[in-house]
Amino acid sequence: MVYFFIHILYIYNKFKILEMKRYIFTTLIILLNSLLLSAQWIRYNVSNTKGVQASLITGISQDQNDHMWIATNNGLYEYTKDNGLWTNYNSYLSNNFLNDVFIDRLHRVWVVTNGGGICYRDIISHWHYYTTTDGLGSDYVRDITEDSLNRKWFATYGGGISMLQGTTITTYNVGSGLPTNYYYSAFCDQQNRLWFGSSGKGVSMYDGTWHNYTVADGLAGNTILNIMQAENGDIWFSGQGGISILSGSGWSTLTEADGLPDNLIYSAMQDAQGNYRISSEKGVAIYNGSTMVLIDTVSGLLENSVMCIYQDNDGDLWYGHENSGISYYKGSQWHYFNDKSGLKSDYINDMVMDQNGVMWFATGYGLTRYDGINWQTYFMEDGLPTNYILCVAFNTVDNTLWIGTSYGLSYYTGSQWVTLNSSSGLLNESISNIYFDSQGAMWISYSYPSLGVFKRVGNTLTHYSTSNGLISDDVSDIAEDPSGAIWISTNLGISKIYMNSITNYNMTNGLPCKNISSITVDASGIVWAGCNDYSQGGVSRFNGSSWYSYAYPLVHTTNVYSVFGDSYGNVWIGGYYYSSGSKVATYMNGSTVNYCYSWQGFGTDYFNIGKFYEDNQHYLWAASTYSGVCKTDLQTLSVESLKSNSTFSIYPNPGSGYVTIKFSDVMPDNFIISIYDLAGRMIKQQKFEHQQFAGGNAIINCCDLENGSYVCHISSENRQSESKFVIIK
Numbered sequence: 001m002v003y004f005f006i007h008i009l010y011i012y013n014k015f016k017i018l019e020m021k022r023y024i025f026t027t028l029i030i031l032l033n034s035l036l037l038s039a040q041w042i043r044y045n046v047s048n049t050k051g052v053q054a055s056l057i058t059g060i061s062q063d064q065n066d067h068m069w070i071a072t073n074n075g076l077y078e079y080t081k082d083n084g085l086w087t088n089y090n091s092y093l094s095n096n097f098l099n100d101v102f103i104d105r106l107h108r109v110w111v112v113t114n115g116g117g118i119c120y121r122d123i124i125s126h127w128h129y130y131t132t133t134d135g136l137g138s139d140y141v142r143d144i145t146e147d148s149l150n151r152k153w154f155a156t157y158g159g160g161i162s163m164l165q166g167t168t169i170t171t172y173n174v175g176s177g178l179p180t181n182y183y184y185s186a187f188c189d190q191q192n193r194l195w196f197g198s199s200g201k202g203v204s205m206y207d208g209t210w211h212n213y214t215v216a217d218g219l220a221g222n223t224i225l226n227i228m229q230a231e232n233g234d235i236w237f238s239g240q241g242g243i244s245i246l247s248g249s250g251w252s253t254l255t256e257a258d259g260l261p262d263n264l265i266y267s268a269m270q271d272a273q274g275n276y277r278i279s280s281e282k283g284v285a286i287y288n289g290s291t292m293v294l295i296d297t298v299s300g301l302l303e304n305s306v307m308c309i310y311q312d313n314d315g316d317l318w319y320g321h322e323n324s325g326i327s328y329y330k331g332s333q334w335h336y337f338n339d340k341s342g343l344k345s346d347y348i349n350d351m352v353m354d355q356n357g358v359m360w361f362a363t364g365y366g367l368t369r370y371d372g373i374n375w376q377t378y379f380m381e382d383g384l385p386t387n388y389i390l391c392v393a394f395n396t397v398d399n400t401l402w403i404g405t406s407y408g409l410s411y412y413t414g415s416q417w418v419t420l421n422s423s424s425g426l427l428n429e430s431i432s433n434i435y436f437d438s439q440g441a442m443w444i445s446y447s448y449p450s451l452g453v454f455k456r457v458g459n460t461l462t463h464y465s466t467s468n469g470l471i472s473d474d475v476s477d478i479a480e481d482p483s484g485a486i487w488i489s490t491n492l493g494i495s496k497i498y499m500n501s502i503t504n505y506n507m508t509n510g511l512p513c514k515n516i517s518s519i520t521v522d523a524s525g526i527v528w529a530g531c532n533d534y535s536q537g538g539v540s541r542f543n544g545s546s547w548y549s550y551a552y553p554l555v556h557t558t559n560v561y562s563v564f565g566d567s568y569g570n571v572w573i574g575g576y577y578y579s580s581g582s583k584v585a586t587y588m589n590g591s592t593v594n595y596c597y598s599w600q601g602f603g604t605d606y607f608n609i610g611k612f613y614e615d616n617q618h619y620l621w622a623a624s625t626y627s628g629v630c631k632t633d634l635q636t637l638s639v640e641s642l643k644s645n646s647t648f649s650i651y652p653n654p655g656s657g658y659v660t661i662k663f664s665d666v667m668p669d670n671f672i673i674s675i676y677d678l679a680g681r682m683i684k685q686q687k688f689e690h691q692q693f694a695g696g697n698a699i700i701n702c703c704d705l706e707n708g709s710y711v712c713h714i715s716s717e718n719r720q721s722e723s724k725f726v727i728i729k
Contacts, residue, residue, distance in 0.1 A: 041622075041630040043630045046343050050342030051079075052086075053088075054073055055072075057307055057326055058099050059098065059100035059101040060318045061101050062310070070326070074090075075093060077089070094113060099141060112143065116129075117132065130164065136169055137181070141154050142157050142186075143155040143183070143184065143185045155185055156183060160173030160174065160183070161196055185197035193207045194206040195235065197237060200223050221240030230276075232247075238266065238278070242256070242260055265280050269309050274288075279319070281305045300327065302336055314330075324336075325341075330373065343377065345365035346363075347625065348362070348625070349610070350389075351623055352613065363389060385405050390404045390406065392434070397440035400412065431445075443486065446475075453470070464497060469502035470495050475490050476490060478519070479521050485497065489529060491516070493511055493516060511531065511547055512537070513533035518561065523569045531549075533558060537558035537560050539555055539571070562610055571587065572587045584602045592721060602622075620632050648661050650662075655726070658702065659699070660698070660699050673685070673700060674712075674714075675700070675710050675713075677710060706727070707728055709725075
């Protein structure tokens, strides 16, 4: 986003005509405001959660926006820390085997490749390339550094050392006085001296002329893999033989004899506390100047072999491995990014949060956990009975995670999965719903074939089906109201189970359709039902004695898959996404109906919401049937772009003929007034244009309406509001 606006401002500065500049500036501000308002949802899917799909990590860096950049043997990855999204840039690279990533003073991202030369991305996201055809010494580039004149210096393997100034490349090699053409590392120190670590020939230094240092001068070994400068000005050389340190008093070394885990050192860095972290094939040594402490797999690393270490601006530590991806240490916890990271399927069937604040997702390919930083998916090889997970639930009484699959009911003991199936007493192994009530009792339903619902307390099962009063055996959802009554939605209506008594509801006593897809209880204890029917679908609210329904177009879809009440009093409705209206979800609070749109973060593809869930941080999650999952912060959700900024009143109310709609502010665009009865049927509709209501009022002819209560719904392109009124003649 930042790069986009920089690009616009670049174009803006090209214009010399004042009026044109004013126009562009005004357009830019309007566009910025609309984009900021629309950034309500964050979407996660297979492509942006899979983390680093590589084993070898060759470089880690951080840009001015605190985004992490990871160079690997399988491309370049960007990680956005504030939302956990990953971006892969392989399609832009000249070669996917990278040896390092570097952020220069102009915030450009540079990568050096193993056979493809150099690539860099400028601040407006354009990519540029340099190879041997442009004068580069070799297309096998191992490292990059930058001097005080913003010149880039490259250590190449086979072509010596190349320097880029502007667009001109100058190359130094054996013919220029270097001892070799094979270099691994590059570094510019505080005195603007350039240092280059070679393969077997020591280290070369450039301060206007070339100098070379070897074992004979005090190096521990002649192969140098990494160079860095400590806060005190000492320069550290890592490689064969251990660590070599050049200080004002001369050379010194650190080896296995001093506590290093190995004499082949891959890299060294100094952390924010002043300690040195030294990586090797046998773990990481933390050196405080006198003693060393080893970090290895016992301490939490994915593997002992660490190629590079980076500490970000938050003080978090990133360890890039040789064969296992990344070990990431944040606070006091380890997190891991590797080829098992990420959602492996965009088919999200269910979701829940456990006692540790970890989200779990039942998907079409594996069970995925998200701890707020990393996504990790578990499969049959990890103990699951199958890779297709139908539902997931968490029992807060004993802190147990449960999943339902076509192979039975499974729970996690903390170390392994235990599966209950027909041999354990289950009548059927295809579990479609798991629900835990306030007393800790488990309610489960089956599919293929449908068998009603079972209540499980300990090892005791109570079966509710059509044989003992349930309205249908085909159960879609389960919820509990404040009285402890259990509500069951089915394909033929709703059953309420209370004190072993069953009460049924269907179209004969108020529901708009028979196929009830979802049921929920809102923050006020009111029961809501989602109706999935092409012609009569919507949502219905139960007031304790009768049902009141909201139909399309008040609800954005007739095919409702999910209805959910959050802790803020909103009732959310998800279902089939009609692309023509761009509405992905409806949410209602009191008499106000609001909408979420595809451009607010859901994406341009069809985001059909099958489930909602509110976690303990008050994020609302919306799971798609095949497009991943989105979340929004209920505490800070801006609804300025979702609901009407202008309120209206209706008078007289009650009315008997013509009624007046009085706006507290003049509507800024064309709008439609629709009148609905309490069954959700549209009775009449009238379109108004801006010039028709300059006085702030609109008049509706209600002479043909019968006595009763109605809903007046006002909508424009991006505004929605409604209010009730009564007709008495």
